[in-house]
Amino acid sequence: MRQVLTGNEAASIGAKLARVNVIAAYPITPQTAVVEKLSEYVANGELNAEYMRVESEHSALSACIGASAVGARTFTATSSQGLMLMSEMLFVVSGLRLPIVIANANRALSAPLNIWCDQQDSFAVRDSGCVQVYCENNQEIIDSIIQAYRVAEELLLPVMVCYDGYILSHTAEPVEVPDQAEVDKFLPPYKHPHPLEPEKPVTMGPVGVPEYYEEFRSMQQQAMLAAKHKLLEVDRDWGKRFGRRYGLFERYKSDDADILLLTAGSLSSSAKELIDRYRKRGEKVGLVKVRAYRPFPGEELVDALSHAKAVAVMEKDISIGWAGALFTDLSSAFVDVKKGPLIIDFICGLGGRDVSPLQIREALRAAAKAAETGEVKKPVRWLGLREKVVGLGM
Amino acid sequence: MRYVLKALGKDVVVSMATGCMEVVTTPYPESSWRVPWIHSAFENAAATASGVAAGLKALDRKGVKSVAIAGDGGTADIGLQALSGMVERGDNVLFVCYDNEAYQNTGIQRSGSTPFGAWTTTTPIGKLVRGKDRPKKNLPAIIAAHGAPYIATASIAYPLDFINKLKKAAAIEGPTYVHVHAPCSPGWRIESNKTIEVARLAVLTGSWVLYEIDNGKINVTFKPPKRRPIADYLKMQGRFRHLTDEEIAEIQRMVDEQCKGFGIE
Numbered sequence: 155m156r157q158v159l160t161g162n163e164a165a166s167i168g169a170k171l172a173r174v175n176v177i178a179a180y181p182i183t184p185q186t187a188v189v190e191k192l193s194e195y196v197a198n199g200e201l202n203a204e205y206m207r208v209e210s211e212h213s214a215l216s217a218c219i220g221a222s223a224v225g226a227r228t229f230t231a232t233s234s235q236g237l238m239l240m241s242e243m244l245f246v247v248s249g250l251r252l253p254i255v256i257a258n259a260n261r262a263l264s265a266p267l268n269i270w271c272d273q274q275d276s277f278a279v280r281d282s283g284c285v286q287v288y289c290e291n292n293q294e295i296i297d298s299i300i301q302a303y304r305v306a307e308e309l310l311l312p313v314m315v316c317y318d319g320y321i322l323s324h325t326a327e328p329v330e331v332p333d334q335a336e337v338d339k340f341l342p343p344y345k346h347p348h349p350l351e352p353e354k355p356v357t358m359g360p361v362g363v364p365e366y367y368e369e370f371r372s373m374q375q376q377a378m379l380a381a382k383h384k385l386l387e388v389d390r391d392w393g394k395r396f397g398r399r400y401g402l403f404e405r406y407k408s409d410d411a412d413i414l415l416l417t418a419g420s421l422s423s424s425a426k427e428l429i430d431r432y433r434k435r436g437e438k439v440g441l442v443k444v445r446a447y448r449p450f451p452g453e454e455l456v457d458a459l460s461h462a463k464a465v466a467v468m469e470k471d472i473s474i475g476w477a478g479a480l481f482t483d484l485s486s487a488f489v490d491v492k493k494g495p496l497i498i499d500f501i502c503g504l505g506g507r508d509v510s511p512l513q514i515r516e517a518l519r520a521a522a523k524a525a526e527t528g529e530v531k532k533p534v535r536w537l538g539l540r541e542k543v544v545g546l547g548m
Numbered sequence: 549m550r551y552v553l554k555a556l557g558k559d560v561v562v563s564m565a566t567g568c569m570e571v572v573t574t575p576y577p578e579s580s581w582r583v584p585w586i587h588s589a590f591e592n593a594a595a596t597a598s599g600v601a602a603g604l605k606a607l608d609r610k611g612v613k614s615v616a617i618a619g620d621g622g623t624a625d626i627g628l629q630a631l632s633g634m635v636e637r638g639d640n641v642l643f644v645c646y647d648n649e650a651y652q653n654t655g656i657q658r659s660g661s662t663p664f665g666a667w668t669t670t671t672p673i674g675k676l677v678r679g680k681d682r683p684k685k686n687l688p689a690i691i692a693a694h695g696a697p698y699i700a701t702a703s704i705a706y707p708l709d710f711i712n713k714l715k716k717a718a719a720i721e722g723p724t725y726v727h728v729h730a731p732c733s734p735g736w737r738i739e740s741n742k743t744i745e746v747a748r749l750a751v752l753t754g755s756w757v758l759y760e761i762d763n764g765k766i767n768v769t770f771k772p773p774k775r776r777p778i779a780d781y782l783k784m785q786g787r788f789r790h791l792t793d794e795e796i797a798e799i800q801r802m803v804d805e806q807c808k809g810f811g812i813e
Contacts, residue, residue: 175606178599204602209633213595216630219588220563220599220614226606228599246588350561350584350600352612357579359587366576 159329161322164292165231165257165315166191168299170201171337172255174229175344176221178206178214180236183269184319185259188231211236215243215254222252223358225349227303230254233319234261237275241282244312248283248374250359253306253313253344256284257299260419260470261319262505270506271319272470273419277447277479279314283374285381286448288418289317290404292329294445297398300337304388307344309377318420320506332396340395378449385446402451404443405458407433411440413521414462414495416455418444418480421468421502421509428514439518444480452487459484462495463525466517468537470503477501477534496524502537513537551707552617552644555714558583560613561600565593565622568653569646591626593618594634597641605640613642613718620647620661623727624685635694635723642717642724645687648732656735660685663755664802665795667737667787678790683802691725692761698724700760700769704731705748709758709769716760729756737786749781754807768810775813778803 159167166188169177177196179189195201204221208214211232218228232240237258247254258276262268276286285305289295295317302313317323348356362370385402393399406426408414415425422443432439442458444451459465469478476482481499488494500517503509516537524530549569553560562585564570570587573580588596597616604612616634618627623645634641650668651657658668658680665679673679688699698720702710710728717724731747733740750756751770755778758770778800782788791799807813 176599176602178602204606206598206602207637208595208598209629209636213592213598213630213633216588216592216595217599217602220586220596220601221603221606222599223586224561224600224603224607224609226603228603242589243592250586250588350586351609352559352561352584355582355584357574357581357585360574360576360579361571363575 155331155333156328157331158326159292160187160324160326161292161295161317162187162259162324163191164296164329165299165317166195167331168296169229169257170195171332171334172227172229172300172303172341174203175226176204176206176218176228178208178217178221178228178230180208180211180214180232182211182233182236184261184323185231185233185236185257187323188257188259211239212243215240215247218254219243219247219250219252222254222346223250223350225344225346225351227344228254231257231259233259234263234275237279238263241279244279244282244284247312249370251310253303253310255299255302255306256312256314258314258316259319259323260316268505271321272504272506273316273318274471274504276314276316277471280448280479283312283378284448285311285313285378285446287313287315287446288444289315289322290420290422290443292322292327293398294400295322296329296331297392297396297400300332300341301388301392303341303344305381305384309381309384311377311381316419321420336395340391382446382449382451400445402446402454403458404445406441406443408440408442408458410438412438412463413518413525414439414459414465415441415514415518416444416459416465416467416480416484417441418447418469421470424509424511425468425514428511428518432518450483450487452483455484456487456491456494459495460491460493464496464498464521466498466500466521468500468502468509468514468517472501472504481534496530497533498524498530499534500537501534507538509538549617551704551710552714553583555711556613556615556718559611560615561604562586563588563593563597563600563614563616565618565627566590566653567619567622569617571653590622592630593622593627594630594641594643597643598634598637598639601640614640615718616641616643618643618645619653620645620649621651621659624660624687632694635691635696635725638722640721640723642714642726644714645725645727646730647727648730648735649684650732650735652732652735661687665788665791665799667790673790678795688725688727688761696725697722697763698760700726701756701758702726702728703747703751703756703758704728705744705751706758706770713760735787737789738784742784746781746784749776749784752776753778753781754803754812755781757806757810757812759810768812771812775807
């Protein structure tokens with residue numbers, strides 16, 4: 155059924171269609187509408203689940219751990235500071251191998267306080283052992299939440315579905331809502347292989363002594379690498395049933411392009427429009443949109459980008475003191491590639507600053523110039539930065 | 549812990565906070581636990597146990613009790629928010645606080661539950677500091693202020709009283725709280741064969757009062773026939789060795805005040 159939905163509504167309907175058993179929720183802008191909507195579903199009997207109104211995000215994820223450990227399908231949603239408060243438990247969730255699905259409406263981090271969109275929050279927890287998927291539009295949100303449970307439960311890994319705060323969370327667009335009966339065929343009920351139950355007591359979360367700790371981590375790494383195939387396998391099945399596929403990343407007019415943009419999230423849509431305009435003029439430009447960030451599809455991206463002369467990464471995050479996360483990971487994927495493209499990092503759209511077509515054009519032009527001259531003078535650049543701000547010594 | 553498991557039986561899921569008990573009982577690949585058990589972090593035993601209770605309810609697993617166990621640091625300090633949330637929401641969890649009056653696992657640091665005057669490694673005895681300068685946080689009263697249906701204090705020196713309270717608490721559908729006083733021999737600077745004697749003296753001096761709050765009604769479950777002076781308790785422990793007669797008299801006044809509140813002579 156086609157409905158006009160905000161990103162937050164899409165996320166909550168996704169969780170409902172996945173028939174989650176336990177929801178632990180704490181409000182935070184711009185995610186709040188997700189947990190509001192879910193509380194309505196529970197209140198009016200549309201969703202048969204335990205709804206826990208916890209006192210913090212830390213407890214939200216802790217409660218999900220307890221519920222998931224006894225075998226319940228669990229869901230929570232958060233943003234920004236909430237994700238930071240959860241971050242201790244993100245590592246625990248993945249270490250305990252609990253298939254919890256977390257929706258994250260991407261929002262900037264304090265200080266200064268800022269409620270608007272960038273992707274610093276989820277990129278900051280990239281090492282937590284959670285699968286991370288970035289959505290471009292509201293259709294992808296609802297589809298990704300449901301897909302996430304298949305991936306999570308088949309590999310025993312937590313999955314974080316990220317979507318841009320406000321730009322997607324609060325913007326309504328037409329979304330095809332999958333039929334419940336079809337979703338039920340796609341997603342069987344969850345069965346933890348060894349839940350906490352008195353009949354067969356297990357110890358979950360023991361002390362990992364030095365003789366074993368590395369093996370635990372290595373097993374997580376193996377599962378995460380397997381998630382690349384699992385994401386594709388689940389996505390193929392989804393495509394067969396619902397006619398929509400997303401892959402680990404999307405190649406948009408990229409196959410013969412000399413100059414490529416690399417993006418994640420909603421920025422990709424704006425960039426695609428610009429690519430179309432340049433293409434009409436006969437310029438060989440294209441775009442690759444990263445969907446799965448963890449596991450990072452390094453080899454696959456090398457394959458998709460190697461033919462280009464230059465790649466402009468545009469990202470809404472910065473590891474202060476070096477570069478953005480996408481750029482860092484992409485560069486390391488090319489480390490053993492003899493003739494890879496030149497790569498430039500463009501930090502943009504932090505704290506909800508609009509990324510205009512002019513800025514996208516600036517990134518493309520800079521990449522084209524690098525391709526022409528064969529060198530990158532400054533690998534990390536900022537787009538749309540105001541040179542003079544009243545009261546700030548820069 | 550043996551008493552807790554003895555009282556509660558097999559049909560439990562235990563969520564335990566970080567601490568000595570967690571460390572010594574579960575070095576992978578071994579475990580001392582014969583009931584389902586989970587550790588996730590330090591400050592969140594209550595929230596984890598709340599999730600267990602919600603999961604059990606969602607899956608319609610009747611007759612299994614969610615139990616949280618944490619030390620005094622994991623209860624009174626870093627875990628207080630999660631515990632407050634658990635009780636306020638009315639979650640069906642029995643929370644057991646194992647109170648040995650300091651962060652003993654990390655090596656005897658002051659907690660909110662450390663008593664007045666006690667030496668710890670972060671309240672050392674020096675020219676300017678003479679042990680902890682604040683009284684022990686009254687956890688049962690904080691939980692009582694939430695309106696929990698059942699709250700009890702206990703001591704490892706009175707196992708029958710402890711077991712009865714645990715059974716009573718576990719049988720109640722809703723948030724219940726049992727706070728057991730238990731010496732840590734290295735942390736309190738006592739011989740380990742004096743552990744029970746010291747625990748008993750805490751009760752006999754009125755420093756630790758055994759009571760329950762059953763639906764708001766306070767019952768003192770053991771009244772010491774004739775209270776022993778607090779000095780008898782303090783002088784057995786190295787952590788109070790530095791106290792002067794005046795300081796001991798001050799602590800005696802605090803204990804007298806506390807006992808008056810409970811109607812203990």
